[in-house]
Amino acid sequence: MAVFNHISFDEHEQVVFCHDKESGLKAIIAIHNTHLGPAFGGCRMWNYHSDDEALNDVLRLSKGMTYKNAMAGLQMGGGKSVIIADPQNATDRTALFKAFGRFVNSLGGRYYAAEDVGTTPADISVAGTETSFVAGLEGKSGDPSPYTALGTFLGIKAAVKHKLGLDSVEGLRIAVQGVGHVGYYLCRHLHQEGAQLIVTDIHQQSLTRVAEEFGAQIVAPQEIYCQAVDVYAPCALGATLNDTTIxxxxxxxxxxxxxxxxxxxxxxxxxxxxxxxxxxxxxxxAGGIINVSFENHYDSEQSTVKVSQIYHTLSQVFQVADAQNRTTGDVADEMARAIINGK
Structure with missing residues (x-):
């Protein structure tokens, strides 16, 4: 399997392939950049179709963590890990995450793992029995999902203010794709401010919950893109913005x-x-990783204040992009690289 000439390889510092025969663990840990500090990033469990799909995902996600942590003003580098397994049918999660924890520990603190898609704080706590290099633990900063949702909600408000000139999402139609942990909390924020929700997910139980609690309209997964809405909020897996959907x-x-x-x-x-x-x-x-950054001396109020800065960071990105007639992604990338390189 090619790594150094892989399309998503971006001068990553370290890529570790992990296999444990007894537990069946197959995982990849990618450390992208540690200029600002040790690499932090979630551990994702997904039933990838191929090893190359998993490698592509972990390379892209780890780079995203480097930029995310930089733009959030955190003294953390970027890393990520993926476990190649079906999160709904993993037989012995305890053995799996103990083995994963041993591999994380072997990196000597260059990478700290937290929960992500397909994993839970409880899983990371199991890994924590084998290593101290984990974060987002129950009893400390805990589940980062509510803080990711809060930051996303505030980011939506920043976008609505910039694009529509409105201070509230009240009365707006918002399509939410993926209503799991983070998506559910996001829907709650949007509903409480009066937004009308159109939702989709591959899990019926999650859909039923938001429909019953928030009056959300349910549509089929492929119908979410063409809805007549003000905001499309992708909250599931990546690459949903492509030649077909845009x-x-x-x-x-x-x-x-x-x-x-x-x-x-x-x-x-x-x-x-x-x-x-x-x-x-x-x-x-970035709200989740911001909350994790307070792990050792946890203060939910301070965490919330820092998460709230996402509104202002995004507003700055939007303003610069407009002034320079550039994409918001290009502007954010440039700002992140400047922080990483100390410019």
């Missing part, structure tokens, strides 16, 4: 908590050409 969008704003929302950088330009405001994913979804 022409279908009726939304004026794309702002959600999913990672790697653009299938390719060119899709940011396509959104700009269509007059759609895009909130760069690693800026808007």
């Amino acid at each position: 022409p279908q969008l009726q939304a004026k704003i794309v702002a959600g908590c999913a990672n790697n929302q653009l299938a390719q950088p060119i899709h940011g330009e396509q959104l700009k050409q269509r007059g759609i405001l895009y909130a760069p994913d690693y800026v808007i979804n």
